[in-house]
């Protein structure tokens with residue numbers, strides 16, 4: 001829909017970077033309109049994970065005699081901001097921006113072995129970010145280490161008159177101490193995050209990380225986020241409903257693509273949208289319009305908003321009980337080969353992969369994915385830290401200690 005479209009102004013985050021003297025290297029590939037968890041549904045084709053070409057992974061595949069040629073077993077990056085994660089992982093840039101509505105910065109960061117940080121909702125301006133779900137979208141930051149993420153956050157954070165949801169209070173610098181200390185911190189492990197689909201390797205690194213905190217004097221406790229199991233469906237209803245409304249602006253008149261049909265305005269709208277959107281986007285528009293129908297609105301949209309409040313309150317309760325930060329997996333497993341990812345029901349898989357990340361967006365909290373180790377296959381695994389709203393600096397401090 002927006003192929004070849006050149007926006008007439010810069011997003012606030014882009015302008016802030018330019019004002020500080022940053023050099024912009026280019027735009028990165030992603031799933032169309034940031035809908036997806038694989039970076040396999042973009043108009044420029046799928047994004048390849050640079051780790052596909054690591055020696056260890058290549059040798060492992062050979063040993064296991066998968067019988068494919070060199071080019072058929074490359075890995076997905078995760079998504080939707082997979083191009084940004086790949087660019088940072090491949091050392092082509094210092095940092096990259098992504099967008100994070102349900103995990104799109106943290107998920108590819110975990111799969112590409114980089115840091116993926118989603119700031120608190122309202123800390124960084126969304127002006128100029130193409131909306132997916134306005135009430136959940138946050139510009140994300142991808143870097144190779146936590147200190148770099150703090151530097152970029154310092155450049156981006158703060159009130160923007162063009163985004164009324166940004167905080168009014170002046171922001172303090174986000175510099176992190178050289179040696180952080182986790183003694184006496186309280187780390188919560190949400191028991192509902194022990195998902196049956198979680199790979200045994202991720203599970204084992206998760207518990208090793210918890211032990212590490214404990215051995216350094218932190219208190220590690222099991223906590224409960226009881227509404228977690230509703231998170232994926234709740235996100236789906238809210239996301240598609242906002243998508244249905246947001247995508248209405250792409251009508252072939254103002255932005256990007258317009259079809260050749262000119263028998264009537266309606267026919268032009270329909271053909272433009274059929275040609276301009278992929279099936280993921282069209283599917284979400286249809287679902288969202290279904291949930292917003294007069295007879296469904298109360299039962300779906302309003303109910304999902306209530307459930308969202310319950311999900312957000314779970315976090316509030318846990319933090320009010322004295323927990324400083326939550327430690328969770330970022331994804332169910334390491335990155336999978338593209339051919340595997342598209343084989344099974346891609347959409348279902350995508351939705352499941354967001355289980356650890358979406359609730360954070362519904363609650364507006366800051367969260368960061370940090371690379372923890374390499375799997376047996378020689379591929380990166382990430383763990384996620386979730387912090388209290390607007391305690392982004394404390395969150396990054398703990399993540400820095402851990403990395």
Ligand code: GLN
Pocket residue numbers: 034035036037079080099100101102103104105132239350354
């Ligand atoms: N995977 C989620 C979705 O497809 C999240 C996307 C995102 O954070 N941009 O909606």
